[in-house]
Amino acid sequence: MDKKVIFQRLGILLAYPLAYAYIRLVFEFDNLVSTGIPMFNGDLEFIVTYPIFALLFVLVNEIIRRGRRGVSVMPPKETVFWYIMTFLAGLTASIGPEMELSLFAMHLCGVYSVLTSNDILLGGKTSGFIPADLIHGFYVKSFAGFPNFVIDWACFKKPGTEADEAYVRRRNHLGAVIFVIIMAVLLIISVSLMAAIDEDISLFFDNLFSGIADYFVDMDVFEIIFRVILAIPICFYLYGLMSRSAKADGSREKRFASWLTGFMGKGKTASAIIVYIAAGIFVLAYILFFVKRLAYMMGGFVGDVPDGMLVSHYAREGFFELVGIMAVNMCVYLAIILFGKADQKCKFSLPAKILVTLLMIESIIFAVIAMSKLGLYYSIYGYTPKRILAMWATLALGFAAAMTVLTVHRGKPHFRAGVIFTTVSYIAICILSAVLVVIGA
Numbered sequence: 001m002d003k004k005v006i007f008q009r010l011g012i013l014l015a016y017p018l019a020y021a022y023i024r025l026v027f028e029f030d031n032l033v034s035t036g037i038p039m040f041n042g043d044l045e046f047i048v049t050y051p052i053f054a055l056l057f058v059l060v061n062e063i064i065r066r067g068r069r070g071v072s073v074m075p076p077k078e079t080v081f082w083y084i085m086t087f088l089a090g091l092t093a094s095i096g097p098e099m100e101l102s103l104f105a106m107h108l109c110g111v112y113s114v115l116t117s118n119d120i121l122l123g124g125k126t127s128g129f130i131p132a133d134l135i136h137g138f139y140v141k142s143f144a145g146f147p148n149f150v151i152d153w154a155c156f157k158k159p160g161t162e163a164d165e166a167y168v169r170r171r172n173h174l175g176a177v178i179f180v181i182i183m184a185v186l187l188i189i190s191v192s193l194m195a196a197i198d199e200d201i202s203l204f205f206d207n208l209f210s211g212i213a214d215y216f217v218d219m220d221v222f223e224i225i226f227r228v229i230l231a232i233p234i235c236f237y238l239y240g241l242m243s244r245s246a247k248a249d250g251s252r253e254k255r256f257a258s259w260l261t262g263f264m265g266k267g268k269t270a271s272a273i274i275v276y277i278a279a280g281i282f283v284l285a286y287i288l289f290f291v292k293r294l295a296y297m298m299g300g301f302v303g304d305v306p307d308g309m310l311v312s313h314y315a316r317e318g319f320f321e322l323v324g325i326m327a328v329n330m331c332v333y334l335a336i337i338l339f340g341k342a343d344q345k346c347k348f349s350l351p352a353k354i355l356v357t358l359l360m361i362e363s364i365i366f367a368v369i370a371m372s373k374l375g376l377y378y379s380i381y382g383y384t385p386k387r388i389l390a391m392w393a394t395l396a397l398g399f400a401a402a403m404t405v406l407t408v409h410r411g412k413p414h415f416r417a418g419v420i421f422t423t424v425s426y427i428a429i430c431i432l433s434a435v436l437v438v439i440g441a
Helices: 003-026 049-069 077-091 099-117 130-144 148-156 162-170 173-197 199-219 221-247 251-266 272-297 311-316 319-339 350-381 385-410 415-439
Strands: 037-039 044-046
Touching: 003 049, 003 148, 003 221, 044 415, 049 077, 049 099, 049 221, 077 099, 077 415, 099 130, 099 221, 099 415, 130 221, 130 251, 148 221, 173 199, 272 319, 272 350, 319 350, 319 385, 350 385, 385 415
Parallel strands: none
Antiparallel strands: 037 044
16 A cells, blocks of 8 residues: 555544544643643642643644655755744743743644645745734634545545446445344343343343443543534644645645735835834934933833832833833834835835834834843842743844844845744743742742
8 A cells, every 4th residue: 555545544543533632631621631740849830731732733744744745755944843843832831931822832833833844835934924824824724624634534445446336336334334233232132131031140230331330420421522522623623724734735825925915015105205204203202212211211220219119110110111112113114114115025225224223223222121120120029920921022022123123234034033033932931930930039
């Protein structure tokens, strides 16, 4: 038998167990699943089910992919990276600062790894289309691939002669089922009659069936039935994502990317003067803000808190607003790309380069100030999950601003670097969070 067919059949057979494992390992239906492994004298509780599911997900995707694209087709290096990120997100989910965020990251990395493994990214690689890629994977490929779980069972059909096929058509499979049911009913009647004659036989079956009933009660059969039923749509969803992605040749994705690029280009209707004035207003507003609040904002670097103000209040005041301003600045940059003086290759005119560079430098300064305030708060009150998450978000936005400056001046998008940095840095803070808990920071 062709190895490719073996992988196709194995992928279909593993689809439902993968879906059931998703419910059993990722969702917490009982204490057996939610209970973790105590580590470091109980300071950490490591839940092993998340990385186990991540490994199963990667394994099944590789089986389905090779069944459609060929056994010898190895995953590209980019896919290996995202496989590793999927596993690490699951591995660190229970020891990181926010389990729900880590599980969400595991889902994102998992879907993205399926797309990269089949080379069907809209930009051909990790690009500025990554939000559209994820929507494409989470919704378009998955739900459009629902019928694949039924259609792909055709790989179990054995090739044969016309006479063989005619014989298969003539066989009455329903008759075999009816025969088995009839024999089972007759066996039950026969056993009942024997039990009515012999007390030992009657007692044996009474004990047997009562034991089986108690076993199902202890197992909570209704919960099991619920999981079995719920796993069906999840099976169609996961297999649909993997199978439809593996069957795609990337042509449809290229056409959609071309349309999306053209659609973005049509939005460039704003004149250069309007773009320069709008961006200049933001730059000037931040300069005036720095002049007015510089001494107050810089207090975090030297620990100089204004008289009459608590350190906790000073450290918190303005932090989230600064992070919000950084996010607004990124939106200003995107608006300039969509409507202003930048072509599809991110090439800017000289005035636009200057204004965007100043805007991003101001964002970096905001990031440094926000980190100083958070660092002051952390140095006094210690570690909490929210504080380290706030540090990570600030660092990620600051890095995005730096990559934007490079994009503007080099005319080459650096979105991939931003995505990779955000992913790797999040895994790093999960590990750092566990270390801080262990050392009692």
